[in-house]
């Protein structure tokens with residue numbers, strides 16, 4: 001039986017027994033493919049509305065990005081609200097912007113309603129390495145104020161000291177409605193909530209085909225006959241629906257967790273907020289509940305693992321926190337998120353009975369929760385909010401499957417160079 005990757009999260013997750021694999025034929029109103037935040041939350045939202053749902057997962061609940069990410073509750077999207085309005089028009093921009101905090105609100109409400117123990121902590125800090133990035137953060141505050149969001153505090157270099165102790169940054173922006181969680185415990189808690197409402201989950205059951213006309217989902221040993229199918233495999237969906245998979249590019253990002261650092265962790269991150277910097281390819285880090293530093297950074301377009309995760313991420317840690325040069329590294333792991341060309345998630349219908357949602361482009365902890373709700377609204381007959389997202393134009397990666405990785409790498413050099421040079 002396949003299990004989770006060897007991460008800090010898998011090592012500290014609440015015990016949850018493996019569920020059976022799908023066997024034989026069964027029916028349900030809705031079949032969800034993929035048990036990450038998107039699939040599990042869409043299933044839970046539907047179960048709360050009285051819909052019968054079966055979830056089919058290739059490995060374990062939370063095996064993908066949802067069970068191994070940085071755990072950062074980042075509000076909004078991978079593109080800022082003014083960029084979204086400029087690209088998609090004022091009407092769509094206003095609606096999308098007005099939902100920028102809803103995903104985070106769903107997480108908190110869900111954790112409280114179902115008593116999910118997921119180490120939820122409040123506060124998230126975006127740090128600037130250059131004065132140009134600081135001006136970008138000031139612009140961000142102004143933009144969000146235009147939507148009525150007042151959750152931010154701009155901090156100069158001295159103002160960072162209560163939150164993060166390093167010489168790297170010139171300032172930052174505290175989002176008081178951000179936060180952090182143990183993501184594997186969150187998604188497992190959400191799965192348990194779904195099951196408590198009568199929902200069924202099958203693990204170790206890779207879906208091999210989807211009949212788009214009849215909404216029949218097949219694995220090697222079973223099938224689900226549904227009225228509606230939700231495709232939620234994100235960057236881990238391989239070889240099932242090539243036309244869907246080619247819309248996104250898997251991108252891997254790497255994470256390290258140190259040994260428990262005791263008082264040093266509290267000294268470096270006194271207020272226990274999580275931190276990400278404002279670079280195009282960004283570093284993200286936070287304390288864990290047991291006092292480790294959990295630090296992510298670096299990406300590989302195409303979704304392969306680097307030769308050595310430690311060699312890639314440790315230099316980033318030491319740049320930020322030189323005092324950790326002798327700290328032991330207890331865990332290293334990698335995971336794939338799904339990138340879109342626009343860095344904006346995509347949601348829609350592939351056929352009248354088959355929906356999909358994917359492409360959170362590295363910031364998906366909150367947006368998956370939002371989009372899962374929109375999927376459930378649409379399946380139960382309310383297309384108003386879903387329709388705005390689903391109606392946005394789709395732009396394919398240039399270069400097709402063969403050239404999209406080298407072309408994206410080339411494009412990203414420009415943005416990385418600007419970050420390094422501060423221009």
Ligand SMILES: Cc1cc2nc3c(=O)[nH]c(=O)nc-3n(C[C@H](O)[C@H](O)[C@H](O)COP(=O)(O)OP(=O)(O)OC[C@H]3O[C@@H](n4cnc5c(N)ncnc54)[C@H](O)[C@@H]3O)c2cc1C
Nearest residue numbers: 034036037038058064065066069070072207233335364365
């Ligand atoms: C290392 C890392 C760090 C990140 N850090 C952050 C962060 O701090 N904050 C943030 O906002 N975002 C972060 N992200 C992004 C975020 O984790 C994702 O956007 C989000 O978890 C995507 O959820 P999902 O449910 O759409 O996909 P996933 O969680 O990837 O779930 C997809 C599921 O589908 C299953 N599946 C695939 N194919 C099949 C099949 N054929 N049959 C059955 N099941 C299938 C997979 O096994 C998997 O369990 C990070 C991502 C990574 C990889």
